[in-house]
Amino acid sequence: MNSSLVFTFLGQDRPGLVERLADIVSDHQGNWLESRMTQLAGQFAGIVRVAVAEADIDELSNALSSLNIEGLTIHIQPGASSTAPSANNKLCKLHILGNDRPGIVREVSRALKQQQINVIEMSSNITSAAMSGDPLFEAHVSAEMPAACDLDELEDSLDQIAEQLSVDIVLS
Known part of the structure; x- marks a missing residue:
């Protein structure tokens, strides 16, 4: 069964940063679902939601966390089920x-x-x-x-x- 994982990242902007993140997600059988990213004041920041098998969550989380030594600050949280607007809203x-x-x-x-x-x-x-x-x-x-x-x-x-x-x- 797949779970949703949300991670944020922040680091010095440089070519290949998104590719590095995408490689790690892909290498751990994750599926990149949605993201928002931007460059501000020389920093590149983003939030990403991926789907990953429950058995692969820890390995993917550890691999993403290892990017801290490359100058990225990574925060990982389990994603909630879809939060579609209420029918009344x-x-x-x-x-x-x-x-x-x-x-x-x-x-x-x-x-x-x-x-x-x-x-x-x-x-x-x-x-x-x-x-x-x-x-x-x-x-x-x-x-x-x-x-x-x-x-x-x-x-x-x-x-x-x-x-x-x-x-x-x-x-x-």
Whole structure:
């Protein structure tokens, strides 16, 4: 029977890093199911979910952990069964755009938490504004919204944050 294994990694970016991880997974009869990876400030980080036979979990875990001597920090956790959204819950998306400033992520995530909205995925980036060249913060958020969520209250909270921090927040 196959089990799900989730591991995170962080290390100095270099060619062949993903191949090294994929080789170890494959060498231990694992199947690479899904992943998210990115380079930030010269570091390469990711989270990976693999399927592996229960009999091979320890060997795969040990092989991945041995990458610590190659400068990678690896954390391994057993994966849970699929966490599909509840039939009563809805998926929502947020797009945030505005001049960069401290507190944007904190305030938006606080508003989501108050409505028991669970962030499923988030990506953010700093770019330069077209005309001024000022730092521009942009984020895309996918979240799971419970059926009991007060949409009017959420929109009011997000509008207040947008006005206070001078950012655009679009909820769909």
